[in-house]
Amino acid sequence: MLPLFLAATDAAHAAGEASIVEKFGIEWHYxxxxxxxxxxxxxxLYKFGIKPTIATMEERNKKIESGLKNAEETQARLAAAANESAALVKAASVEAQKIVDEARKAAKDFADKQQAEAIAHANDLIAKAKQSTELEHKKMLDQARGEIARLVVATTEKVLARKLTDVDRAAYNETATKELTVI
Known part of the structure; x- marks a missing residue:
């Protein structure tokens, strides 16, 4: 730039015009x-102002770049964690469904077993009641036969107007019992 200025000054001198240097009173040594x-x-200024400022800006740029890189990595890890948690939730849901199904099956089996036991117990009670009824029936028939035989003997004694011996009484009882058993 200085050579251009000097060339302009020399050109102005040659033309006879007053040069800028002379017009403005510029002295070269100043x-x-x-x-x-x-x-x-x-x-x-460069060493103590601009250079440290540039270094600080570069350091901040590196930190910002590092922060962005860490943010991207964190975002990737967060996405991976979300996928993993979704997979865990799905697996837990499947496991819970299996447990519920097993519990339902166990409850159904238990209910079926209890129902079968109740039916068996009811059948036993019915069989015992039938057996008891049959025994009562036989007992009543035996008692009725005995009472009828006694009445037959008592009636026969009264009709015949005599006292029967034990042998006669046994014979009448046997005959009445045979006839009653046929009926």
Whole structure:
């Protein structure tokens, strides 16, 4: 840039016009010192201001990049955990259904067993009641036969108007019993 400025100044001098340097009263040694102080100031600012700022920005960019990377990994792990939990819930649901089915089957088997035992017990009670009724019936028939035989003997004694001996009484009883058993 400086050579361009100098070339413009030389061209203006040759044309006979007053140069910018003369118009504005620019002195070269001050310009050089200003350029040197500007470069020194730029170097100090670069070293202590711009360079640390750039380093901090790069560090922040790395942290942001690392955070995004971790967020993506976390999101992937979260998706995997969600899939795994869904699979566990599904497996638990299937297992629970199996347990419920087994419990229903066990309850049905138990109910069937209890029903069979109740039926068997009822049949036993019915059989015992029939047996008891038959025994009562036989007992009543035996008692009725004995009573009828006694009445026959008593009636016969009264009709014959005499006292029967034990042998006669046994014979009448036997005859009455035979006739009653035929009926």
């Amino acid at each position: 310009v050089v010192w200003q350029i040197a102080s500007f470069l020194i100031l730029f170097g100090v």
